[in-house]
Amino acid sequence: MWERGIYYVANNSKWRVVAETSNLIETERPYTNYYALAYSITREPMGDGRYRISTRAWCGLKDWECRPHADEGLARAKYYMKTGQQQNGAR
DSSP: OHHHHHHHHHHHOSSOEEEEOSSEEEEOOOOTTOOBOEEEEEEEEEETTEEEEEEEEEOSSOGGGSBSOHHHHHHHHHHHHHHSOOOTTOO
16 A cells, blocks of 8 residues: 555655655645645554554645645545555546
């Protein structure tokens, strides 16, 4: 899932990836008043080889003004990380 997260963010955000470690994937911050989504994905060790992955998507506007909407971008990222497949409407 982690490698898919790296791929998804690098190929679906207008913003450049500025952090890519074993526990953080993050893009540049979005410009104020700009619609394109930025992403931050963190991986927290839970023990026994398990991890909790948290994903955040946002833009420089209100969430519903982002393209796609922030919640839709977040859902697409999670779906791709789980399945390896892009949802309809995704780039």
